[in-house]
Amino acid sequence: MRVLIKGAGDLASGIACRLHQCGCSVVMTDLAVPTAVRRTVAFSRAVYERSAEIEGTTAQLCSNIDEMQNVLRRGEIAVMIDPEAKIRAQWKPDAVVDAILAKHNLGTCIDDAPIVIGVGPGFTAGKDCHCVVETKRGHYLGKCIYTGSAIANTGVPGNIGGYTTERILRAPCDGVFEPVAAIGDTVARGDICATVNGMPMRSEITGVVRGLLQSGVVVTKGMKSGDVDPRCERTHCYSVSDKARAVGGGVLEALLHLNFLAKQRENTRDEVTGI
Structure with missing residues (x-):
């Protein structure tokens, strides 16, 4: 499955790692000057370092679709400076995942790809995407929402070690x-x-x-x-966070579920038409 991920920060990169490990071809887009804070675990680092590695998965900066295709053929993740994700028109992905985490929709539409997933608040499943994945820490973290929206942004970071x-x-x-x-x-x-x-x-x-x-x-x-x-665990600085893994699992579930439903519809259509 060809997946375009908008954003290449730490949460988007956790999603990318999970999808890549499951055999997806992953392209990520980001700004010319990324603002990911947890940059040691963000593929956006490739924008200014040319390449980035997270837990054994490598991403390379690409400037055009030919470079991108070569990187994908090598089994790596491609990163492009493309804030508006214009590469979508050329590459035609099977799925688009908006993981910019802007807390509002910056332009993702439900018809951008056969499967469109919004990560976090700002999206409404059934309106501007097919599924929303919850990003708020707690009981519902990573939940797939097929009707409605994620929990609204509170402006308060999640509790870690007793601090927010x-x-x-x-x-x-x-x-x-x-x-x-x-x-x-x-x-x-x-x-x-x-x-x-x-x-x-x-x-x-x-x-x-x-x-x-x-x-x-x-x-x-x-x-x-x-x-x-x-928590003073230095190793946490260089590995995908629990939150990113949970959200990545939610995105993977949504991709498989929505792809399964699409195949069911195709099979039903074939039976009706006798093909």
């Missing part, structure tokens, strides 16, 4: 982001993790820096720019 908003690092002002700490470093409350135009961005808790924007990104005041994990 405190574990998120936000830009102190508008300007250019420069990391001071590195992903995988242990920091204490009050430590400077990065600067924006020379103004310090400090950690509110003690933990391991699990995510941090790359150097030179232009940020706005309050923009999510890093993530400190109070």
Whole structure:
């Protein structure tokens, strides 16, 4: 199955890993300057490093459809700088997965592919996609929704190690982001993790820096720019998260279920027409 994933952040990359392991040909699209915080586990890193590897799966940056096809033939994931996913018109995927996580629909339509899946809030199954996969941590994480929408965005990050908003690092002002700490470093409350135009961005808790924007990104005041994990498990910085695995499982279930229903309809049609 040919799957186009819009977005190449850590959640989208967790989905991509799961689909790739199940034999799907995966193409991902992202911005020219990605803003994935957990970039060690985001294939968007290929945009500025040419390639990225997560748990044994490799993605390569491609500039055209020929390069993309070559990468897919090698059994790798293709990443393209294509915010509007225009490659869809040339490649004609079997499924489109919108995993941009913008909290609202940026233009995905139910007729973009035979199967269209929206990840998280902002989509309505049956209207702009065939299925929505829940992204809110808790009992319904990874659930496939075939009628209706995901739980609305609360603006409060999920609880990890007893912390929610405190574990998120936000830009102190508008300007250019420069990391001071590195992903995988242990920091204490009050430590400077990065600067924006020379103004310090400090950690509110003690933990391991699990995510941090790359150097030179232009940020706005309050923009999510890093993530400190109070569980202090350094290995978590380099592996797909529990949330991404659950959501990836939901997307896989939706693909198989919707493909099964399509084949059932084809078989019924063939029986009726006598073909």
